[in-house]
Amino acid sequence: MSEAAARPAIEGWFTTGPEPALLASRCTTCGSVFFPRYEGFCRNPGCDGEEFDVTELSRRGTVWSYTDAQYQPPPPYVPASDPYVPFALAAVELPEGFVVLGQLASGYGVADVRVGTEVELVVETLHTDETGDRTIWRWKPVTELGEEADQ
Amino acid sequence: MTGSSNDRDVAVLGVGMHPWGKWGKHFVSYGVHAARAALRDSGVAWEDVDFIVGGETVRNGYGGYVAGATFAQALGWNGARVATSYAACATGAQALDAARARILAGLCEVALVVGADTTPKGFLAPNAGERWDDPDWLRFRLLGMTNPGYFALYARRRMDLYGATQEDFASVKVKNARHGLGNPNARYRKEVTVQDVMDSAVVSDPLHLLDICATSDGAAAVVLTSMDYAKRHGLTSPVRVRAVSTVTPTFPQTVIDMPLLSTDPATAVAPAELTFKQSIGAAAYEEAGIGPEDVSLAEVYDLSTALELDWMEDLALCQQGEAEHLLRAGDTTIGGRIPVNPSGGLACFGEAVPAQALAQVCEVTWQLRGQAQGRQVENARVGITANQGLFGHGSSVLLSR
Incomplete structure (x- = not known):
């Protein structure tokens, strides 16, 4: 599948390119940051803000917890392959003070992370449909220099 | 001071269940079974119930499958006031709270709270269709x-x-x-x-697999009354x-x-x-x-x-x-x-x-x-x-x- 055909599985939730990042809504009144994007009334109960701008979230965070899906999830999940290949998931704590779920990067499993492991956001193919590759954000463990040979 | 009482207590006069399992029947029948068991346990006649609350059956958070009136009709219309609660896994407690509030407000004396479900096999999955805002x-x-x-x-x-x-x-x-x-x-x-x-x-x-609970058919019901009603009913120290x-x-x-x-x-x-x-x-x-x-x-x-x-x-x-x-x-x-x-x-x-x-x-x-x-x-x-x-x-x- 050509690069040109790769499109995010959902529009407006993350940037692509060499340094991809999640896109969040930031309340211009109180500074609360919401992901997935949310616009309307600020959900901080003490804030009457109604205006938001878009902000990129930190690309690195630490693992809050992690698991995997050893059985194929039911629809609307679209399996990337047949037969199904299990994938891992992590809830990642960002410096902004909240936790965002994501799959772990392709090739990584639960044995590669611990609570507290540093991870970085990457964009990879979630599945392929008739229009091409549909991409999604994923968390990739940060490896120190010298550890790359293990991968 | 667990034995002490206050004016916000209500009495549990009766409880009942339909056994949990996979029975292949309609969930209303489970609910009626549990309701009748709770009424028998309480010694209260269905005709004396003046408020019925149904816990809504849900699928993965989407409500709307049954109302309290469904159980009221199946038990035989008795003119009771009715309410329906939806609060996902907390549905039964929210229904109980509605009954308690009405009793404590003096708006009813005997309430029947019913929850029943029949659940699909395997992973609970969301409703069908494209739901990009859900x-x-x-x-x-x-x-x-x-x-x-x-x-x-x-x-x-x-x-x-x-x-x-x-x-x-x-x-x-x-x-x-x-x-x-x-x-x-x-x-x-x-x-x-x-x-x-x-x-x-x-x-x-x-x-x-054995760490994770299954989904089952089942039903439970509670008869809730005012403390006064319980006393008139001959119960001096009911569960409260x-x-x-x-x-x-x-x-x-x-x-x-x-x-x-x-x-x-x-x-x-x-x-x-x-x-x-x-x-x-x-x-x-x-x-x-x-x-x-x-x-x-x-x-x-x-x-x-x-x-x-x-x-x-x-x-x-x-x-x-x-x-x-x-x-x-x-x-x-x-x-x-x-x-x-x-x-x-x-x-x-x-x-x-x-x-x-x-x-x-x-x-x-x-x-x-x-x-x-x-x-x-x-x-x-x-x-x-x-x-x-x-x-x-x-x-x-x-x-x-």
Whole structure:
């Protein structure tokens, strides 16, 4: 599948390119940051803000917890392959003070992370449909220099 | 001061269930079975019930499958006022709270609360169709995040932070299986060994299939009355509802919660002292004026084995990170210091969503009356229930003799 055909599985939730990042809504009144994007009334109960701008979230965070899906999830999940290949998931704590779920990067499993492991956001193919590759954000463990040979 | 009374108590006059299982019948018939059992248990005629509340049947958070009036019609229209509650796993408690409020307001004297469900096989999945603005749909589509996936996140955290092991989780199942052996309403009545759990397939690491509760058909019902009515009925010391907590979370909610993809931000507002689950129990204790040290037994929502351990801490039955110590010491087994899930819990029942919170109340009632044959917690005086479900719903009911 050509690069040109790769499109995010959902529009407006993350940037692509060499340094991809999640896109969040930031309340211009109180500074609360919401992901997935949310616009309307600020959900901080003490804030009457109604205006938001878009902000990129930190690309690195630490693992809050992690698991995997050893059985194929039911629809609307679209399996990337047949037969199904299990994938891992992590809830990642960002410096902004909240936790965002994501799959772990392709090739990584639960044995590669611990609570507290540093991870970085990457964009990879979630599945392929008739229009091409549909991409999604994923968390990739940060490896120190010298550890790359293990991968 | 658990024996003391206050003007906010209501009496549990009757409880009843339809056994949990896979029966292949319509859920209304389960509800009517449970309602009739509760009415028989109470000695109150259906014609005397002046308020009926139905717990809505749900599929993964989407309400709208049945109303309280469905049960009223099936029992035979009797002119009672009616209400319908939906609060995911807390549905039964919210329905109970509606009945309690109406009784305490003097607007009714006898209320019947019914919850019933028939549940599909396998993973609970969202409703069909493209639902790009629905987090419950998106978590499956974008991440393949199932319910056991969330349970597994909490379980893994216990392992990394507190040194819990998969054998600990399996031991919860072993304990609950033993508790439920003689429970006539339980679906699974079979001893399970740690090895059985460890040998079952891993669904979402670190949880095995036998760590995760099944989905079941089932129904539970409660007859609730004013204390005056109970007295006129000849009951001087009925089991009483002392508190019903149905609190919502406090912003920012910082524990990732099914079915969401993220938590609230703690950027502008510092997190509250208590997490959402901790606040559910705390509100019940505060309302009842009863503390965790007075609790004789707890019925908690063991959607997974590891979640039972979380609940023990969230209900302040022990310190954070200590639940495994109690488990290993046998403290949470019947006969121990604070038995947890003497009914056998969801491990033995499987989940029948709108009935489950009421089933917890039924069990605590039987325990407090000394009628929990084969699983009786000796000298049970105070029981607490707890559960949490989708979309900020959770509940805790505190009952005493």
